Amino acid sequence: MRPDFYRTLLSPWPWLVLTVGAVMPLLLPNYYLHILTVTLIYAALASAWNIVGGIAGQISLAHSLFVGAGAMLSSALLVKLGVNMWLGMLAAAAVSAVIGALVSFIDYRFRLGHLSFALITLAFAEMAEIYVIGTDFLGGASGLFLPRDTGDITQFQFGGGRGAYWVMLGMTALCILVNLAILTSPLGYNLRSMRDNENAAQAIGVGLLRNKTLAMTISAVLTSIIGTIYARYLTFADPYLLASPVLTIEIVLFATVGGLGSAIGPALGAFLLAPVGEILRGQLGDKLPGLHYFIYGLVVIGVILASPGGVWSFIKSLGRRRS
Amino acid sequence: MSVGSINRRTFTVGAAALTAGAVASPYVRRAGAQGAPIRVGVINSMSGSLAAYSQEGHPAFVYLIDKINAEGGIKSMGGAKIELVMADDTSQPARTATEARRLITEEKVDLLTGSLLSAQMLAISPVLDELQQPCLSVWAGGSKSPFLYTLGYHYDRGYAKSMADFAVFLRDKKGFALKTFTPCYSNYEAGQQTNNFLVDRMKKAGFEVLGEAPLDTKAQDQTPAMIRIRSMKPDLVMGLVTPRDGILMHQARYNLAYHNSIFAGGTGGYSDLTLWRDLSPDIAKAVLTRNLFAMTGFSASANISGMQKIVTELRDVAKLKLIGQSAIQSAQAARVVQRVLEAAGSRDKKALLEGFKKLDIKFGDPDLYLSKPSGLKFADDRLLEDGSAMFVQWMENQSQQVIFPDQFANAQPRAKA
Known part of the structure; x- marks a missing residue:
């Protein structure tokens, strides 16, 4: 780990942001706390995806598979077999890790290009959704309705809105921290060298399979855990939301708008766009049907045109100009 | 006072008064409880894959609510008017929950309703549950919350029982040679749930169940499912099919010229008026009027005076162009909202829940628009006690004839061709 990592960790800014974030549930009304919780979920998902998609440059569209595994498998184990959701979360994370490693192996074995990798991972995600919808144990198309959250932490219950928010705040911070740790470690250098030129990276001794597998496994495990928390928060594991490739598209959008490959960018993208989408729908949903989608699209286009390299790199360039 | 005479003091006083007025206005409005409107939150899917339900149903709902207001509002609350607060969930269940949260906590609605399908x-x-908010769903086939009542068909005693009863009716009373049955249903949550109950009921009724032919809800073509049905040669094909899957299924049946089985089922995929437009009249005539019976809660030709009156009113007075099952179901929901509010006599959540429990619109009541021989009443599971539906057959002029149950029937089922 380079000194950068510790310098960032010891800087007052992350701690200030975390402290402000931690007191938000005491200040925000119910609806806005919910929006912030959902935003944190997307920020964490975008950060977890960034390890593969941003740092390693492999546009994985399979991440709904890991969210789905975390959400549907842990919920099914709880609802159908009575398995504690903590154990379910670990089991789902293990399954996700294995699938992630398998995807990496296929990528390595067949030396897939970026486009082929994206398409193959999309196919995995589609197959996973079909499998979930057709499997009774996983709730089928109906999904799974979880027991009410009574705040029993031993049962993976966090006491509703505030508790879930704090858990997601911690999870988002963890995902950003993992990104930062990877970026400042040899793994990060290896992944970036592979992203920029895979053949050259291999020529200088970077182990493609090992690094790809490591990145995908870390990303898959984090994504799966977020999926379990998301299902617990919603109290309803909906396969059409949690196992749908559309979810991955949203994650990729947030990460891209925020800034691929940086530790903070993907989360920043989610913080910019997720609340905008929710609030636009709330304010314009009773007007012309679909108007909020149209305006949301305009906002996304505007942000991308204003900062083609991502909002985070735009902010950094502003900072450099001022200094 | 001219603009020029405004000094710092008058400006400060004026600004303070304006601010105080803005801050206090919600409280002032709510303090006048009798005169204040009753805020009803309406969550519909105005965009997205489920928009067809709401876009047809919403205008009828709004028309009925306007009519209720024009006729004096809710009398047990001193004539309070109903004010609708709309939201669009974009056909995504997670967003339904978000919009519900917004309407309850930000818009402070007294009652919640909306198309709300099962997911x-x-x-x-x-x-x-968390916010203890009473809610009426127009379409859900179940209720997982003690605060949610629904007008939708129960998967078992609604969809499955109606279909199984109809199959027995065809076989035992009308002499159709029906021994084997293939479930063919939209492979989504309501389709799957209904099918589980239907298969049980059909087995108990003595039908031999052949392999299943679920319809992939994402498919662009249902030919593979139809080929599978053709290979099994069942006497009867039956299940719950959405309008989109129904169009693709009937199209495949037309392309393969397959007419050896009786096709029966509900609801939108068999009975929706839009089938004629989306299939094109020639194809629709070839497949909908031959060996096909459709389950529905509404038919303009049914012998139900309330239903016929509301159809006429929606067509001639409200000038609605699309009057199908969603329009009638939503019109019925408006009347249920009115009755519940009248029975509650207050905005109190417990009183509203009591209002749902007291709902009793008897058969023959002009406010009963659905085909419910036992009237409209909620059972302990918060679904309608009477889950029965009708079966109709299409005519070449795009009209329908009711053939089941006998009580509402105006024709005999067409013989197999």
Whole structure:
């Protein structure tokens, strides 16, 4: 780990942001706390995806598979077999890790290009959704309705809105921290060298399979855990939301708008766009049907045109100009 | 006072008064409880894959609510008017829950309603439980919250029982040679749930169940499912089919010229008026009027005076162009909202829940628009006690004849061709 990592960790800014974030549930009304919780979920998902998609440059569209595994498998184990959701979360994370490693192996074995990798991972995600919808144990198309959250932490219950928010705040911070740790470690250098030129990276001794597998496994495990928390928060594991490739598209959008490959960018993208989408729908949903989608699209286009390299790199360039 | 005479003091006083007025206005409005409108939150899917339900149903709902207001509002609350607060969930259940949260906590609605299909019902239930908010769903086939009542068909005693009863009726009373049965249903949550109950009921009724032919809800073509049906040669094909899957299924049946089985089922995929437009009249005539019977809760030709009157009113007075099952179901929901509010006599949540429990619109009541021989009443599971539906057959002029149950029938089922 380079000194950068510790310098960032010891800087007052992350701690200030975390402290402000931690007191938000005491200040925000119910609806806005919910929006912030959902935003944190997307920020964490975008950060977890960034390890593969941003740092390693492999546009994985399979991440709904890991969210789905975390959400549907842990919920099914709880609802159908009575398995504690903590154990379910670990089991789902293990399954996700294995699938992630398998995807990496296929990528390595067949030396897939970026486009082929994206398409193959999309196919995995589609197959996973079909499998979930057709499997009774996983709730089928109906999904799974979880027991009410009574705040029993031993049962993976966090006491509703505030508790879930704090858990997601911690999870988002963890995902950003993992990104930062990877970026400042040899793994990060290896992944970036592979992203920029895979053949050259291999020529200088970077182990493609090992690094790809490591990145995908870390990303898959984090994504799966977020999926379990998301299902617990919603109290309803909906396969059409949690196992749908559309979810991955949203994650990729947030990460891209925020800034691929940086530790903070993907989360920043989610913080910019997720609340905008929710609030636009709330304010314009009773007007012309679909108007909020149209305006949301305009906002996304505007942000991308204003900062083609991502909002985070735009902010950094502003900072450099001022200094 | 001219603009020029405004000094710092008058400006300060004026600004303070304006601010105080703005801050206090919600409280002032709510303090006048009798005169204040009753805020009803309406969550519909105005965009997205489920928009067809709401876009047809919403205008009828709004028309009825306007009519109720024009006729004096809710009399047990001193003539309070109903004010609708709309929201669009974009056909995504997670967003249904978010919009419910917004309407309850930000818009402070007194009652919640909306098209709310089963997946949306599942998503919204934890929010209703948490915020203890009474809600009426127009379509959900179940209720997972003690605060949610629904006009939708129960998967078992609604969809499955109606279909199984009809199959027995065809076989035992009308002499159709029906021994084997293939379930063919839209492979989504309501389709799957209904099918589980239907298969049980059909087996108990003595039908031999051949392999299943579920319809992939994402498919662009249902020919593979139809080929599978053709290979099994069942006497009867039956299940719950959405309008989109129904169009593709009938199209495949037309392309393969397959007419050896009786096709029966509900609801939108068999009985929706839009089938004629989307299939094109020639194809629709070839497949809908031959060996096909459709389950529906509404038919303009049914011998139900309330139903016929509301169809006429929606067509001639409200000038609605699309009057199908969603329009009638939503019109019925408006009347249920009115009755519940009248029975509650207050905005109190417990009183509203009591209002749901007291709902009793008897058969013959002009406010009963659905085909419910036992009237409209909620059972202990918060679904309608009477889950029965009608079966109709299409005519070449795009009209329908009711053939089941006998009580509402105006024709005999067409013989197999």
